[in-house]
Amino acid sequence: MSVFSKLPRSAWLVLGILLFATTLRGPFTAVGPLLESLRPVFGLSTSEAGLLITLPLLSFFVVSPFAPLLARKIGLERALFVALLIMCGAIVLRSSGSLWGLYAGTSILGAGIAVGNTLLPSLLKRDFPTQITTLTAVYAITMGVASAAGSAVVVPLAQSLNWQWSLGVFLVLPLLSALIWLPQLKAVRAQPATATTKQTTKRSVWSMGLAWQVSLFFGTTSLTYYSVATWLPAMLVDLGYSQAQAGSLHGLMQLATAFPGLVLVPWVKRSKDQRGIAISMASLSLLSLLGLVLFPVAATVWVAVFGFGVTGTFILGLSFIGMRAATTAQAAALSGMAQCIGYLLAATGPIILGALHDSVGNWQVPLYVCMALCVLQAVLGMGAGRAIHLPQDEAVTADTAVAAAE
Known part of the structure; x- marks a missing residue:
């Protein structure tokens, strides 16, 4: 057998x-x-x-x-x-x-x-x-x-x-x-x-403010994660760590990304309003990056906190797609919009931060840029985390053959 x-x-x-x-x-x-x-x-x-x-x-x-x-x-x-x-x-x-x-x-x-x-x-x-x-x-x-x-x-x-x-x-x-x-x-x-039938009414999700808040929340989270994940080893080497130590700390950050789902998935399901959760997770990311600049000796703590916080906002970003959509067609359209914006922003982040480093000669300025993105995530989370839906009687144009990438 x-x-x-x-x-x-x-x-x-x-x-x-x-x-x-x-x-x-x-x-x-x-x-x-x-x-x-x-x-x-x-x-x-x-x-x-x-x-x-x-x-x-x-x-x-x-x-x-x-x-x-x-x-x-x-x-x-x-x-x-x-x-x-x-x-x-x-x-x-x-x-x-x-x-x-x-x-x-x-x-x-x-x-x-x-x-x-x-x-x-x-x-x-x-x-x-x-x-x-x-x-x-x-x-x-x-x-x-x-x-x-x-x-x-x-x-x-x-x-x-x-x-x-x-x-x-x-x-x-x-x-x-x-x-x-x-x-x-x-x-x-x-x-x-x-289903590939397109449902069209008066407006597209691309013209809805809530859809932009959800998409940009997801997009700025992806941008922050991939930018830091790309250059964290180089940042740590610049802060005085060896390349091997930097690799191990990079691994610790990746390990920390495994656990937010265990906490956030049931928390999000029980919550009617996710604004506080979104602000909390974005604040963790901000705190970790600030700590990396001001107290690099505690990098072990900061990279773990960053991995947890940024993954928490990423899970929220994916959850918002289903939570804010009122219909299946809206969910498909919003998913496509969020992924399009998210992947485009994430793809540009490592290049822009690398070019910024080459221009200023240090990693402090790129880290401050990432901190600003965390603040923006919190602001967007206040909008995307509201317990409201996209209007059902407004336009939705969706090809449901485009499924969620995550």
């Missing part, structure tokens, strides 16, 4: 989902601790190195809307398997040793991750409708732990071997996940037809 047949499909599916979660953040955020090592190898400026974080985000923006179309064409399970194969090929290309391979592989890796980010939540909703909260929490912890481990080991591996092996070792994650995913290819379930 095959080992695959000794366990029920649900057990293999849960295991496959959790292993898949390990591939969705670590393989590209772990590049952050290596940026300072890669710059002299290829003669990159700070902003050019920042592209290694920006390119996957651009891939997210471009690919995510098309992932549901791929799932409808070949099936959800097969589409996810294809995503894992894309990741495998991308990691090999990224570790080939050439500059073009580094950039191209990074971009393609983002495309594979985008498919997974978009379709895995759909799989949870379809196959585990009564356990979504529990599995989402475990899913988030798995992703955070894997990302933290990757950030912690990537610099020591590069120092003992080289940067190619350090990045190439992440091939293990999608390979193992693909192996565990194989039983799902034999149990492909038909995908329900997704």
